[in-house]
Structures are given as structure tokens and as C-alpha cells.
Amino acid sequence: MRIPGALLRHSAGRIGLVIIGVLTVAAVLGLLGLTPHDPLAQDRLARLQPPGGSYLMGTDLFGRDILSRLMVGVGQSFTVAFLSVGIAATVGTVLGLTAAWFGGLWDGVAMRMMDVLLAFPAILLALLIVAILEAGMATSVLAIAVVYTPIFTRVARGPALSLKTRSFVDAARTFGSSRRYILTRHLLGDLVAPLTVQFTLALAWALLTEAALSFLGLGTQPPNPSLGLMLSDSRNLMEMAPWMLIFPAAVIMLAVLGFNLLGDALRDIADPRSRRALS
16 A cells, blocks of 8 residues: 555545645745744844734744744754654664564663663653753754664564564575565565654654753754744743744644654554555
């Protein structure tokens, strides 16, 4: 079954695609600098202007356009989320596959390391890494990648342990296939579906983690726009300028909802029992 067509036939998948599609377009425009106003430009005469007129979503305490800052902030958040989850998926998949294939001491050492990382709450582990290193976007990517690597390791290792004992793997060995070919073509090929689902769901949590780090001042640093920083700036102005809180919070909520809907749809598509209902 082709994934795009199946997603379009899935109600949650359609909604998720629309949400993520709109946010992705806004993020790309923001990263390219195609925003209604300069997101860093300050206009003292337009401070705390409510939504309307030339400022569709109003302005903040420094007279900066919130819509423009949201577009750039979404781009920053998506960049951090995709980079960090991409690193975690790559490292975790390699660790999980090799641990399942070789077993023994390597499997024990690798999985005990993952258990240690999983023993920490995700946000606390990310805070610890950022506190040790210098706060910034690159550190956020590294911290989130470390946090989510154990999840992908477990997702890859479990099915790989079962797959390596299957008859088609024995047949590949008999025909002289190399270890690399078996790992990449046979084992990894059968893990694409669960890893894709996990990748999509991890993006939602990565966005929340990045927003939390920025909210605490440990992620993206000012004056660069960030969804978490915008929420932090609105804390003392919620009654006077509620739009400063509402719009960044709504964008975070929609992004997380969109990725979760996509993940749920992909999980249904990957499930053979649900696949019959969608076909």
C-alpha cells in the first residue's frame, strides 16, 4: 500500500497532513525571510498592539510582529525537532540492529546504557545536558537526540531479535549474502514501518522538549524567535496582551496534534488488520 494514498484515505491522516503542511509552509517562508515584517525589528510606537491592521497577530512588548516571529519560530522548532529525531533514529536504529544481531556482551552493554538513559525523565536529562554544555540551538539538538536514542534502539532491537531467526535470513546466509546486506536489506527493510511511526510520534515530543528548553532560557537564545521564548516573554503580560500567549501556545498545540495524528494514522496503516479497512 502506498503511504500517501493511505494517509489521504485515513481521516486522522488527512487532518494531520493539512496541519503539518500549513505549518511547514509557514516555517519555510520564515526561514527564507519571507515574513510580513522583520521579526527582529522593534517599533516602540506599535508596542502591545492588538491583532488587526498591518499586524495580523498583534505585536509584543518591543513592538515586534508576532506573526513574523511565529513563522521564524516554527522554522527553528521544526529544524531542531527534525535534526534531533533524525540523529536519534539513525544512532538508535544502528545500535538496536547491531545489538540484536551480535548479541552477547555487545547487546548487554548497549541495552544497559539505554536503560540508564531511560531511567531519567526526558526533560530532566535534556536539562542536564544543556546545563553541562553551552545553551543554544546546537546543544538543544544534541540533548533531544540523546534523550530519544534509547527509544529508537528498543524499537529496532525487539523486532530484529525475532527477524534474525526467520527462514529468509537463513536463506540469505546460505546464498552467501554479506552481513551488511542482511542487516540493511532484510532486517532494516522490515523495520521501516515501526520506525516511521516512532519517528513521527517522536517529532511531537521533540517539539515540546525544544519549547520547554527555550522557555527556560536554555534553548534558542534571544533575540532569535522561538516558540518557547515567546511563551516565556508573555508570562507577565497575559492579562494586558493575551495574544502574546495564545498564538504561540496554539501553534505548539497544533504542531503536536498534527504529528500525533500522522503517527496514529501511520500506525493504523502499518497494522495489517487496519490496512484491510482502509483499502
